[in-house]
Amino acid sequence: MTLSPRRDREAAELLADPATVIAQRFGGDAALYDAFAAACAEQFVHDLAAGQAACEAGDLPELTRLAHNLKSALTMLGHESVGVLAGRVEAQAGAGQTPAAFESWRALAAVLQRLKPGIAAP
Amino acid sequence: MERMSSLDALNPPALPSDDFTTTFETARLLGMSVRAVQQMVDRGDLEAWKTPGGHRRIVRASVDRWRNSRGAGPAAPLSATVSADDAAALHHADRAPHAQRVLLIDDSIHFQKLVSLLMRQRFPDAELHVADDGISGLALYGRLQPQVLIVDILLPGIDGATLITSLRSHPQFARSHLVVVTSLDAAQRAPYAFALEQVPVIHKPDLVTELPRQLTPWLLPESAATDGR
Numbered sequence: 001m002t003l004s005p006r007r008d009r010e011a012a013e014l015l016a017d018p019a020t021v022i023a024q025r026f027g028g029d030a031a032l033y034d035a036f037a038a039a040c041a042e043q044f045v046h047d048l049a050a051g052q053a054a055c056e057a058g059d060l061p062e063l064t065r066l067a068h069n070l071k072s073a074l075t076m077l078g079h080e081s082v083g084v085l086a087g088r089v090e091a092q093a094g095a096g097q098t099p100a101a102f103e104s105w106r107a108l109a110a111v112l113q114r115l116k117p118g119i120a121a122p
Numbered sequence: 123m124e125r126m127s128s129l130d131a132l133n134p135p136a137l138p139s140d141d142f143t144t145t146f147e148t149a150r151l152l153g154m155s156v157r158a159v160q161q162m163v164d165r166g167d168l169e170a171w172k173t174p175g176g177h178r179r180i181v182r183a184s185v186d187r188w189r190n191s192r193g194a195g196p197a198a199p200l201s202a203t204v205s206a207d208d209a210a211a212l213h214h215a216d217r218a219p220h221a222q223r224v225l226l227i228d229d230s231i232h233f234q235k236l237v238s239l240l241m242r243q244r245f246p247d248a249e250l251h252v253a254d255d256g257i258s259g260l261a262l263y264g265r266l267q268p269q270v271l272i273v274d275i276l277l278p279g280i281d282g283a284t285l286i287t288s289l290r291s292h293p294q295f296a297r298s299h300l301v302v303v304t305s306l307d308a309a310q311r312a313p314y315a316f317a318l319e320q321v322p323v324i325h326k327p328d329l330v331t332e333l334p335r336q337l338t339p340w341l342l343p344e345s346a347a348t349d350g351r
Contacts, residue, residue: 027331032239039235046231065229065278072305072326073232 021078033077040073044116048109055102063093063101070108082111142179167257222248222341223266227259227285228274228303236329237272244334245341256280260288267294270340272333275304275314283317299340303329 018033026033047070054062071086085108092101148168169184224245226237234252241250251266253259255278263271271289275282282302289295302318304311305326311318324332 025327025330029330032243032330035239036232036236039239040232043231043235065276068276068305069230069232072230075305076232076236076327076329 018078025076025078037077040077041116043073044070044112048112051105051109055105058098060093060096060098060101063105064090067093067105067108070112079115082108082115085111141182143182143185145180148180148185223251223268224248224270224272224337224341225251225253225259225262225266225268226272227253227256227262227277227282228272229254229276229278230274233274233303233326233329237333240330240333245337248337248341254278256282256285259285263289263295263298264292268298270299270301270337272301272303275302275306275311281314283314286317286321299336301333301336303333 022028022030022033026036047066051063051066053059054066067086067089071083071090074080074083074086085104089101089104089108092104169181170179222245224241226234228234228237238250238252241248248270251262251268253262257279259273259277260280273282273285277285280288282304286300286302289300300321302321302323303326304323306314307325311323322336324336
């Protein structure tokens, strides 16, 4: 299984090795991987809005929860490096480091924005 | 009187006793453990006050509102002659677990979707229900009596380990198969070890390969499972 040519090049660069991810985490089921990726891309829109709202409200517990879930989803998709960034937001927000957490969130949000169209392409 | 919730204007003696329930009655009505109800009261999800002896009295209307907000009907009164053990036994006998019903309690929409895709593919006859948090999960568990319960550890409200501990106080829980899913690694799970003994734990990156293996004996007939379906 290889990624569709329609996938965004930037997203592909952030993706470690899709064939390995599909083989190791999806039992070789590329269709399931694609369906999950599409669902995640759809959800990322809501996650971005929720993260922005959490930053505006100073809601660190919500930011922690959101970043934790993003970290898991991104790792599952094979976007390990972006998952690490989400993990940083989770750790900083969980530790009450407000400015650092917000700055890391902005960085994560920017990457997610770039990643989203590539992930969503079937 | 110790105030326990957002019920600022209530003067308990002004209301008939039928307007209140005990923690036990409320637990029975909502299909939850007593501890879960106590936590709901402490968080202000249910309106309540304490007697001079320290017992919680919960406003029945707030119980009905909570149930209605989750799609259940109003709470029926519990006969005063039914003991705690009788009520548990009646509850147990009336509601056998559904053979193909699965309840997932996970606040991650991403993983809700992954489990849903996986279930549709591997167990098309199973009925998947989803709760976003521990409290809703407890309520749904009581209502659905699922054959299989899939629980994440980190949840809003009450965490998965506390939820599992609460569920273990229900007699009917012994008839459900529990699977824990988590993105926490083994070291990070250590604080929750008290609830995870003897429980299959699936690390989320392994979910696609491990979950069907855990569910097959519970959701497929023996012949289909051995045929490698």
